[in-house]
Amino acid sequence: MRATPWHQTNWDARAAGNFIGGGSGAGLLLCAGLIQFFEPLPGYRGAVLAALLLIALGLLCVLAEIGRPLRSINVLRHPQTSWMTREAMVAPLLFAAAAAAAWSGTALPVALAGLLGASYLYCQARMLQASKGIPAWRHPKTIPLMLTTGVVEGAALTALACALAGGSPNLLAWPLLAALLTRRIAWKSYVEALEKDGAPQLALAALARLRGPLENFGQTLPELLLLVAMVFATEHSWPVVVAAAVAVASGWLLKFSLVTRAAYNQGFALPVLPIRGQGEAQPGIRPGWNKIVAKD
Amino acid sequence: MTRYIMTADLRRCIGCQTCTAACRQANATPPTVQWRTVLDVENGEFPDVRRSFVPTGCQHCAEPPCMHVCPTTATYQRDDGLVGIDYDKCIGCGYCAVACPYQARYITHRAEFAYGAAMESETARIDPRRMSVATKCSFCIDRIDAAKENGLKPGVDHEVTPACVNSCIAGALAFGDREDQQSNVSQLLATTQHFRMHEELGTDPGFYYIWDKK
Numbered sequence: 001m002r003a004t005p006w007h008q009t010n011w012d013a014r015a016a017g018n019f020i021g022g023g024s025g026a027g028l029l030l031c032a033g034l035i036q037f038f039e040p041l042p043g044y045r046g047a048v049l050a051a052l053l054l055i056a057l058g059l060l061c062v063l064a065e066i067g068r069p070l071r072s073i074n075v076l077r078h079p080q081t082s083w084m085t086r087e088a089m090v091a092p093l094l095f096a097a098a099a100a101a102a103w104s105g106t107a108l109p110v111a112l113a114g115l116l117g118a119s120y121l122y123c124q125a126r127m128l129q130a131s132k133g134i135p136a137w138r139h140p141k142t143i144p145l146m147l148t149t150g151v152v153e154g155a156a157l158t159a160l161a162c163a164l165a166g167g168s169p170n171l172l173a174w175p176l177l178a179a180l181l182t183r184r185i186a187w188k189s190y191v192e193a194l195e196k197d198g199a200p201q202l203a204l205a206a207l208a209r210l211r212g213p214l215e216n217f218g219q220t221l222p223e224l225l226l227l228v229a230m231v232f233a234t235e236h237s238w239p240v241v242v243a244a245a246v247a248v249a250s251g252w253l254l255k256f257s258l259v260t261r262a263a264y265n266q267g268f269a270l271p272v273l274p275i276r277g278q279g280e281a282q283p284g285i286r287p288g289w290n291k292i293v294a295k296d
Numbered sequence: 297m298t299r300y301i302m303t304a305d306l307r308r309c310i311g312c313q314t315c316t317a318a319c320r321q322a323n324a325t326p327p328t329v330q331w332r333t334v335l336d337v338e339n340g341e342f343p344d345v346r347r348s349f350v351p352t353g354c355q356h357c358a359e360p361p362c363m364h365v366c367p368t369t370a371t372y373q374r375d376d377g378l379v380g381i382d383y384d385k386c387i388g389c390g391y392c393a394v395a396c397p398y399q400a401r402y403i404t405h406r407a408e409f410a411y412g413a414a415m416e417s418e419t420a421r422i423d424p425r426r427m428s429v430a431t432k433c434s435f436c437i438d439r440i441d442a443a444k445e446n447g448l449k450p451g452v453d454h455e456v457t458p459a460c461v462n463s464c465i466a467g468a469l470a471f472g473d474r475e476d477q478q479s480n481v482s483q484l485l486a487t488t489q490h491f492r493m494h495e496e497l498g499t500d501p502g503f504y505y506i507w508d509k510k
Binding site: 001002003008010011015062065066067068069071072074075076077078081082083084085088127130131132133134137263265266267268269270271272273274275276281282285287 | 306307330333335337339346347348350352361363364365366367368369370385386387388389390391393394395396397398399403405427428429491493494495497499505506507508
C-alpha cells in the first residue's frame with residue numbers, strides 16, 4: 001500500500017448521481033415552492049414532478065451502488081448521527097408533501113414541500129462533509145458550496161419549467177443571478193480555504209482543472225446572459241433559458257468532479273520520523289500533500 | 297474501564313510483512329484485502345534517504361467517524377474500545393470507507409482467490425456474509441472475547457492476542473489495555489515518545505507509534 005493519497009473507489013458516478021439528482025430536485029422544490037407560495041408559477045406542477053423524478057433517480061443511483069440493496073431498509077437505523085439516515089428519512093416525507101403540493105398547489109403543502117426540499121439539500125451537504133477520510137469533502141466550506149449549488153440548479157430548473165409551461169422565465173433572472181453570484185463566492189471561498197488548510201496535491205490539481213470550465217463557462221457566461229436579459233429588459237426569453245441550462249450543467253459538472261475526480265483520500269503521515277539504528281529523529285512527512293503537519 | 301490499543305515501535309519494525317501474512321491467515325481475507333498493512337515510506341534525496349516501515353490498519357478510534365456516519369448501526373463500538381462490524385446489518389454503502397481517514401475499510405463484491413480458481417483451503421474458509429459489505433481489522437475480536445471466557449489476558453497470553461502481534465518477529469507490535477497502568481502497552485508508552493496518526497482529525501485513535509525513548 002502506498003503512503004500518498006489515492007482516489008477513493010467506494011463512491012463512483014452512481015454516488016455522484018445521487019448528489020446531482022437529489023441536489024437539483026431538492027433545490028427545484030425549494031425554489032419553485034418559494035415562488036408558488038407568493039404567486040402562481042406557470043408550470044409549478046411540472047416542476048414538482050420533475051423534482052421528484054430527479055430525486056428518485058438519485059436514490060436509484062444509490063440503490064445501484066450499495067452492495068446489499070435488499071437490506072436497504074437498514075439505512076433508517078441511525079438517525080442519531082448519520083446524515084445518510086436523515087436524508088433517507090426526509091425522502092418519503094418529501095415525496096408525500098410534494099405529491100400533495102403538485103395536486104393542490106395550495107400554500108401549506110407547497111411550503112411544506114419547499115421546506116422538505118431544503119432539508120433534503122442540507123442533509124446531502126452534511127453527508128458529504130461528514131466524510132472525514134476525504135479532505136476535499138470534509139472541509140466545512142463544502143456545506144455552503146453544496147447548498148448554493150443546489151439552489152442555483154433549483155432556480156435554473158424553475159426558470160426552465162416556467163418557460164416550458166409557456167410562462168416568461170425572465171422574472172427568474174435576478175434570483176438566478178443572485179444564486180449564481182452566491183455560488184461563485186462559495187466556490188472561490190472553498191478552493192482558497194482548501195489550499196490554505198491543506199489537501200492532497202492531486203485533489204487540488206483536479207479542482208484546478210475544473211476551475212476554468214466552471215468559472216468561465218459555468219459562472220461568467222450565464223451571469224452575462226442574465227445581465228443582458230435584465231439590463232435590456234428584453235422580451236425574448238432565450239438568454240434566461242440558455243443561462244439556466246448552463247447553470248444546471250455546470251452544477252452537475254461541479255458535483256460530478258467533486259465526487260469522482262477530487263476525492264483523494266487522506267493518505268498517511270508521520271508527524272516525526274523515527275530513529276532507526278543511529279542518528280536523530282527527523283521532521284515529519286506527509287507524502288502527497290501541499291502542507292506538512294509536524295509534531296509539536 | 298478497558299481500552300484495548302496497539303502500539304507499533306517504528307524503531308523496530310523492519311517491514312517484513314509477517315504481520316500482514318499472519319492477519320491474512322488468521323482472518324481468511326481475500327488477496328486484495330489487507331486488514332493489517334505495513335507501509336514502506338521512503339523520503340529524502342540520495343544520498344540522504346530514509347526509509348520507515350509503518351504498520352497500519354483500523355485504529356479502533358474512540359471517536360470513530362465510520363461509526364458516526366454508518367446509516368445502519370452495523371459499525372459499533374464496544375465498551376473495551378474495539379470497533380466492530382455487524383455483517384448482517386451492513387448494506388455496503390461505502391459511507392464508512394470514505395469517512396475513515398486511515399483507509400482501513402474494504403468492500404469486495406466478488407469472491408477472489410490467490411491463484412484465480414479457489415483452492416480447497418480457500419473454499420473452506422470463505423464467508424459469504426462478508427461479501428459486498430464493509431470489512432476491516434477487528435483486533436482479532438474473537439480472541440479478545442475468548443480471553444474473558446478463559447481468564448486470559450490479551451497482549452500477554454498469545455492465544456488471546458491479535459495474530460499480527462503474535463507473529464511480529466521484531467517485537468515491534470504490542471497489544472493491551474491502555475487503562476491498566478501495569479499493562480505492557482501502558483509501560484511502553486510511559487517510557488517512550490510516541491504519536492498517533494491524523495490525531496488532528498479528532499478521532500482519538502487507539503494505535504500508537506513509538507519513535508524514540510523518553
